[in-house]
Amino acid sequence: MSVSESTTIQSYHQEELQQILNLAIVRQANGGEFSRTQLVEIAAELGISPANLQLAEQEWRLQQQQQHKRQEFEQYRRSQLKQRLGKYIIVNGFLVVINLLSAGQLSWAxxxxxxxxxxxxxxxxxxxxxxxxAYEKAFQKWYRQQQFNQLTQSIFTRLNNWIKATG
Known part of the structure; x- marks a missing residue:
């Protein structure tokens, strides 16, 4: 599309608008960061109400927290896999050696x-x-377990502090 063709477009889809604005904001960024004040000013210039901006910020924070939890979950799953792989190597290495020593060849192992x-x-x-x-179910199960662990740890900490205070 040439420059003259782009000036004749009168409307944009929401996704196209977001892409154009993202590119413009990236070009405008000072060192890649904006202050909260600048965010409010940009939103005001775009006609975004402070209430909508606040809701969008809250939603963004929740998405960031969810993404962080998923990264923790994926790291947990990889560490569990490494443990299983280690057990597999150790046990099967031992069984292969026993099999080779007893039968002289690899058979039952x-x-x-x-x-x-x-x-x-x-x-x-x-x-x-x-x-x-399957991934979602595993993540939800892990997440509930994490919340339960945090709750029990909090209860035990408070109980421990109460016992120390009364003792």
């Missing part, structure tokens, strides 16, 4: 190695699958 390896392969697939119902 091979079956354990293959079946356990297939299970570990599926677990690896699930760990790096970051979308879908």
């Amino acid at each position: 091979l079956y354990i190695l293959l079946f356990w390896g297939a299970g570990l392969g599926l677990k690896t697939w699930n760990t790096y699958q970051l979308q879908g119902d």
Whole structure:
């Protein structure tokens, strides 16, 4: 599209508008950061009410917190996978050595190695699958467990402080 063609466009879709404004804001940015005051000024210039701006900020913060929790969950899943892989290597290495020493060849240990390896392969697939119902269910389960752990830790901390204060 040439410059003369772009001047004849009279309207933009919301997504196009956002893309254009994002590019303009990136070009305008001083060192890549804006102050809260600048954010309010930009919103006012765009005709965005302070209430809508505040709601948008709250929604953005919630999205950032959710993204951070998902990153924690993914890191947790990878650490669990590393532990399983370590157990697999240690146990199967030991079984292969026993099999080789007792039978002189790899026989029965091979079956354990293959079946356990297939299970570990599926677990690896699930760990790096970051979308879908199974991922969402696993994330929700982990998130509820994290909230429960935080709640019980808070209760025990308060109970401990109360016991120290009365004792």
